[in-house]
Amino acid sequence: MTTFDTPGICAGRRTAAEYADAFAESHPALSAAQAVIEAERCYYCFDAPCTRACPAEIDVPSFIQRIAQGNDRGAAEVILRANILGGTCARVCPTETLCEQDCVRNAQDGRPLNIALLQRHATDSFFAQPGKPLFTRSARTGKRVAIVGAGPAGLTVAHHLAQAGHDIDLFDAHEFAGGLNEYGLARYKVMDFAAQEVAWLLSIGGITLHSNMALGQHLSLAQLRENYDAVFLGLGLAGVNALNSAMPEPQGVREAVDFIAELRQSRDLSQLPIGRDVVVIGGGMTAVDAAVQAKKLGARSVTLVYRRGEAQMKASIKEQMWAKQCGVTLRHWAAPLRFEQQDNRLTGVTFTVTNPNTDESGEIFTLAADMVLKAIGQRFDAEPTPGIQLEDGRIATDCDGRTSLPGVWAGGDCCAGGLDLTVDAVKQGKAAARSMALSLAISQAANATLFQESSHG
């Protein structure tokens, strides 16, 4: 029988009950009574700092007041009008550095309102009993919009423009819509919620999803610009950064994003192979999600190694604490030098100790490993978007999401200057949708004028 101590990479390290327990939702939801008690801690501040800190500008005191009054549907409406992905955001936003950081209760009793759990309570109550639709579609305008990428930014644009009566063709390179929410987040954070949210979002009508359609392979930007009234690119980051081409990679080394995607799509966790000793290289959320899930799959030891200190890690202190609680060892100030191997199989990774002044101090150490997950960042693949202006390797846009190509907008992780968060993609999607709707309305009005002029002879 395979156990924690079985060497190499193998599946079935845990029992069915252990898998179910390990991958149960990480933070339990509030009960109805707990939600009301927590909501009653809110001061309903004027010009509330939490709302100003929310990239999606959710009116936080307003939705919390509705929860306190027992009006969960009303609370969900406030959230979803501002943030159509408010249910996922409640689960994955780093609230400790956004809305909750600015809650005035921090100063008074050292503990902010649990805004994330209240947001989740409201949206979960709505999804459990949606009732009458919250949003309906306006009369059809006859305008056609192509959206490439069904991730958070693309979905936000699709919903807003469909609501305004435009017809949307939504293309995605994957089988399922959702982007990062469906393929890139830890399983225990979102479970099946992302798919449920997407199904609800598409139910507004007017959006046709085309799966397995990749820009540059099955579609070209030139064709889209010719065939549609407007185009939105929410392409995400398709490329991964290379570690070091001088480090040949033996069997057992893989990309953390692929590992996470496979885990999210797996129906049977006991079939997923995992190493006995796993090393994760990186310092962001992807590194933490991969490390924690490797531990939950039954790895005996998981060590996350980052080249800088705790404060420089992109993963928040809360995420780092969570990793430690789950049994992951965090090692800072070390960079990989080489993979150790035997017969092309990974046996360990040798690191060099780094410090603020040097990347190679001369001091080295080796960690035993039969599996390495690389999480050193993703990059934008510009090849399918010829002629588009870039900034820092990503698409350059103005504050309305306009790119350098007329009729083409972009948003989400593929654009320069963002926070690489779901809520930030929603913010960018909202800005682009407003700008696109305005542009489509102007062209419609211009067409109507032209038609009038020509019919007058």
Ligand code: SF4
């Ligand atoms: S969307 Fe995120 S940042 Fe905004 S209020 Fe909700 S949890 Fe806070």
